[in-house]
Amino acid sequence: MSVRTIGVVMNGVTGRMGYRQHLVRSVLAINEQGGVTLSDGDRVKLRPVLVGRSAGKLADIAARHAIPDFTTDLDAALADDDNLIYFDAQVTSARVKAVLKAIEAGKHIYAEKPTAESAQEALALAEAATAKGVKNGVVQDKLFLPGLLKLKRLIDGGFFGRILSVRGEFGYWVFEGDWQEAQRPSWNYRGEDGGGIVLDMFPHWHYVLENLFGRVESVYARAVTHIPSRVDEQGVTYQATADDAAYGVFELEGGVIAQINSSWTVRVNRDELVEFQVDGTHGSAVAGLRNCRVQHRSATPKPVWNPDLPVTARFRDDWQEVPDNMEFDNGFKIQWEAFVRHVLEDAPFPNDFASGARGVQLAELGLRSSAEGRRIEVPQL
Ligand SMILES: NC(=O)C1=CN([C@@H]2O[C@H](COP(=O)(O)OP(=O)(O)OC[C@H]3O[C@@H](n4cnc5c(N)ncnc54)[C@H](OP(=O)(O)O)[C@@H]3O)[C@@H](O)[C@H]2O)C=CC1
Numbered sequence: 001m002s003v004r005t006i007g008v009v010m011n012g013v014t015g016r017m018g019y020r021q022h023l024v025r026s027v028l029a030i031n032e033q034g035g036v037t038l039s040d041g042d043r044v045k046l047r048p049v050l051v052g053r054s055a056g057k058l059a060d061i062a063a064r065h066a067i068p069d070f071t072t073d074l075d076a077a078l079a080d081d082d083n084l085i086y087f088d089a090q091v092t093s094a095r096v097k098a099v100l101k102a103i104e105a106g107k108h109i110y111a112e113k114p115t116a117e118s119a120q121e122a123l124a125l126a127e128a129a130t131a132k133g134v135k136n137g138v139v140q141d142k143l144f145l146p147g148l149l150k151l152k153r154l155i156d157g158g159f160f161g162r163i164l165s166v167r168g169e170f171g172y173w174v175f176e177g178d179w180q181e182a183q184r185p186s187w188n189y190r191g192e193d194g195g196g197i198v199l200d201m202f203p204h205w206h207y208v209l210e211n212l213f214g215r216v217e218s219v220y221a222r223a224v225t226h227i228p229s230r231v232d233e234q235g236v237t238y239q240a241t242a243d244d245a246a247y248g249v250f251e252l253e254g255g256v257i258a259q260i261n262s263s264w265t266v267r268v269n270r271d272e273l274v275e276f277q278v279d280g281t282h283g284s285a286v287a288g289l290r291n292c293r294v295q296h297r298s299a300t301p302k303p304v305w306n307p308d309l310p311v312t313a314r315f316r317d318d319w320q321e322v323p324d325n326m327e328f329d330n331g332f333k334i335q336w337e338a339f340v341r342h343v344l345e346d347a348p349f350p351n352d353f354a355s356g357a358r359g360v361q362l363a364e365l366g367l368r369s370s371a372e373g374r375r376i377e378v379p380q381l
């Protein structure tokens with residue numbers, strides 16, 4: 001068994017996702033476990049090369065984790081042939097330019113979602129990567145959440161019979177920033193800076209729906225800005241020009257109807273920050289980030305509507321927890337390992353830029369649907 005090291009240029013590590021999930025919980029965690037194991041038993045460690053626009057912030061992170069390589073010069077990092085992979089977790093609006101540069105430099109590309117702000121640009125990235133012959137992948141972390149893995153297990157095991165509908169509820173209250181600090185970066189609430197819940201969350205819903213239930217054939221959405229002004233990181237009031245809630249209906253192949261609410265203006269009255277209820281002819285399930293509960297047709301109670309009487313049935317007690325049956329690793333790390341194997345030994349990696357572009361397309365069509373007040377067919381890309 002041999003161990004080798006490859007360089008990974010990581011742009012955006014001073015941000016929330018780039019630092020926590022990608023650098024600490026994925027790349028450094030992979031090295032701590034001894035690297036990515038390839039099919040022949042060899043191991044590959046990752047040498048992060050931190051890139052960003054603030055030398056001070058990069059130096060802090062590098063010192064904290066004893067990382068020798070960091071720079072504000074993306075071109076220099078891309079010019080180094082030992083750096084095989086370029087990873088991007090910058091703000092969405094900065095993604096396309098940097099990724100195109102990295103493709104041009106012949107790097108294999110892994111990027112956060114959404115890959116671009118428009119479907120045209122997202123497609124252009126996919127085409128540029130294909131033309132250059134570089135591997136490409138987009139983060140689709142929700143597929144690896146324990147709750148969704150359990151849901152997939154139920155689907156694969158035929159638990160539902162014919163699936164009829166999916167109801168998704170995502171969101172929580174994001175503070176306005178005046179009397180309590182906002183817990184998400186302010187650019188998310190400015191359209192001109194690449195913000196908006198549709199662009200943020202519809203790419204997630206797209207790959208979840210496509211992978212678990214089938215192709216998304218149409219969308220109807222209403223996107224709104226419920227809170228028109230917020231206060232940013234500097235304490236300055238700004239106009240919230242991006243949508244902070246979206247109410248969407250998606251029709252899937254085979255007639256499944258999915259209805260997903262996404263909101264940063266909702267107070268949580270559910271067990272998890274995202275939950276999907278799936279109803280089928282033979283059974284139903286409610287899956288969250290970690291847990292999944294089911295009710296089989298044979299154990300379905302028969303409620304009778306009678307508002308004259310107090311409710312005595314405890315409907316939630318009639319559901320059964322799906323067991324873990326396995327250890328669940330961090331989903332971002334699992335995807336990093338898969339991408340490294342894809343680059344080095346051509347292992348399958350379905351979450352490519354083409355699938356990323358389909359997600360951006362759904363966001364774009366969702367926004368168009370909202371603006372025009374109509375249901376829109378989703379053309380196959
Ligand atoms: N898969 C998932 O679950 C999630 C994915 N995301 C995606 O990750 C990306 C980053 O989001 P998040 O980490 O929340 O954002 P942050 O605001 O926390 O981080 C943004 C990063 O981009 C850099 N940056 C900011 N402005 C610019 C600019 N104008 N030009 C170049 N770089 C810039 C920042 O550098 P600096 O520190 O110097 O400002 C920082 O490194 C987004 O595309 C978002 O959609 C976000 C949340 C969850």
Ligand SMILES: O=C1CO[C@H](CO)[C@@H](O)[C@@H]1O
Pocket residue numbers: 200201204
């Ligand atoms: O992917 C995501 C999951 O949820 C987060 C919380 O609002 C979002 O920031 C995000 O982009």
